[in-house]
Amino acid sequence: MNRRVGALFAAALSLAALAAVRGNGGGPPLYDGLCTPPNYALLGSNPEPSPTSSPYSATDLATTQELATPPQIAPQAQIILGSGTLSPAPGASAVTLTIAPVKPPAIKPDGAIDGNVYDFEATSGGKPVEAAADHPVTIALEATAAGGPALTIEHLEGNRWAPLKTFQSGCGSTFDAAAPSLGLFALVARGASTPGPAGGGSGPSILLIVVAVLVVLALVIAAARTTRLRR
Amino acid sequence: MILAHSARAQSAPTLVIAVGFASLTRAAIGGAAPASAVPAAVAFSAILVAAAMWAGARFTRIPWPGVALGIGAATALVGLSLVGLPAVRVGPRTVASVLLWWAPLVAVVAAAEELVPRGVLFGALRDRRGDAVAVAVTAVLFAVIHLPLYGLPSLAIDLCVGLFLGCLRVASGGVAAPLVAHVLADLATGWLG
Numbered sequence: 489m490n491r492r493v494g495a496l497f498a499a500a501l502s503l504a505a506l507a508a509v510r511g512n513g514g515g516p517p518l519y520d521g522l523c524t525p526p527n528y529a530l531l532g533s534n535p536e537p538s539p540t541s542s543p544y545s546a547t548d549l550a551t552t553q554e555l556a557t558p559p560q561i562a563p564q565a566q567i568i569l570g571s572g573t574l575s576p577a578p579g580a581s582a583v584t585l586t587i588a589p590v591k592p593p594a595i596k597p598d599g600a601i602d603g604n605v606y607d608f609e610a611t612s613g614g615k616p617v618e619a620a621a622d623h624p625v626t627i628a629l630e631a632t633a634a635g636g637p638a639l640t641i642e643h644l645e646g647n648r649w650a651p652l653k654t655f656q657s658g659c660g661s662t663f664d665a666a667a668p669s670l671g672l673f674a675l676v677a678r679g680a681s682t683p684g685p686a687g688g689g690s691g692p693s694i695l696l697i698v699v700a701v702l703v704v705l706a707l708v709i710a711a712a713r714t715t716r717l718r719r
Numbered sequence: 720m721i722l723a724h725s726a727r728a729q730s731a732p733t734l735v736i737a738v739g740f741a742s743l744t745r746a747a748i749g750g751a752a753p754a755s756a757v758p759a760a761v762a763f764s765a766i767l768v769a770a771a772m773w774a775g776a777r778f779t780r781i782p783w784p785g786v787a788l789g790i791g792a793a794t795a796l797v798g799l800s801l802v803g804l805p806a807v808r809v810g811p812r813t814v815a816s817v818l819l820w821w822a823p824l825v826a827v828v829a830a831a832e833e834l835v836p837r838g839v840l841f842g843a844l845r846d847r848r849g850d851a852v853a854v855a856v857t858a859v860l861f862a863v864i865h866l867p868l869y870g871l872p873s874l875a876i877d878l879c880v881g882l883f884l885g886c887l888r889v890a891s892g893g894v895a896a897p898l899v900a901h902v903l904a905d906l907a908t909g910w911l912g
């Protein structure tokens with residue numbers, strides 16, 4: 489087989505392996521660049537995380553809309569609405585979308601909540617409106633720190649927190665999920681009593697692994713060269 | 720365009736140590752969040768570029784077929800990063816003030832990561848041990864230097880990406896294809912996340 493064709497075939501196999509490791513988007517994110525450090529504002533801290541609200545006309549809602557808080561570099565909570573997901577109530581001209589950090593409700597999830605609980609609401613003509621059937625909304629929540637455990641976005645449904653299929657993106661601190669309706673959402677470290685350690689993989693054990701592998705690689709290459717020279 | 724050619728084929732162990740030194744320096748400067756530290760990224764890139772120059776990387780004309788292959792490969796990587804996501808979300812880095820420093824720095828870091836592992840080091844290993852060993856060793860190295868940034872969960876992903884970029888290096892005959900693929904994929908997945 490031609491060397492280059494073989495290499496392209498091997499590249500395709502590597503891509504397939506990568507897809508398997510990514511697990512249909514459920515695995516760690518692929519991004520390898522410079523991250524924006526999370527600067528998370530917890531409810532009750534100073535400065536307080538602020539709610540955000542925006543009106544959308546029927547014309548606006550015919551296209552994809554995004555709302556985030558805070559609206560700067562690293563939003564802590566964000567919602568994406570596809571076209572036709574929300575419509576103004578009869579007699580109303582707009583839908584007002586609100587994202588607000590709220591105190592955790594009395595009902596506890598099966599794990600520790602990471603960051604704030606966020607309330608995503610839509611009102612029109614003074615009454616709540618819901619997402620259209622078969623038009624899920626995308627909820628994105630930021631973790632309090634990068635490099636912590638994998639978290640799940642949960643949605644308060646009645647008297648229980650329901651986990652949503654969650655995708656980790658960006659530097660690993662952003663989590664996305666499609667939700668069938670609006671309401672309360674939170675990031676949860678399932679089964680944990682605390683959100684768990686954060687701070688990337690720069691712990692001493694990781695650094696020891698890095699040093700050990702690099703030393704072994706250098707020694708193996710050097711030994712192979714020495715053996716070759718002796719021959 | 721830099722063609723990272725191994726003028727010093729005997730320098731492979733030294734280049735591995737240089738890559739390791741760059742990675743550990745980035746981890747040391749970056750502290751608890753090395754992937755977010757700009758000075759750490761600058762130091763990391765500077766060490767790698769210095770190592771590439773020391774090993775004989777030199778400027779040459781742009782190999783357009785390699786660039787084209789790199790663009791195609793970047794498209795595949797970006798597409799894979801979006802699989803399963805409920806919506807494509809343009810990330811926070813589209814703000815002009817962020818783009819001014821973020822985009823060039825991400826490009827420089829990605830290019831530096833290619834210049835040594837799949838540039839001069841790849842050339843040195845391939846000359847002595849063949850393509851397969853060069854691809855395998857540089858893929859392991861690529862995965863290991865990302866451990867301090869993203870932790871163990873990223874090991875398998877970076878190993879696969881390292882193998883993919885190494886195969887591109889073999890298929891294209893130069894470092895341009897993996898370099899372009901790596902830079903574009905990092906910029907695009909950063910924008911979209």
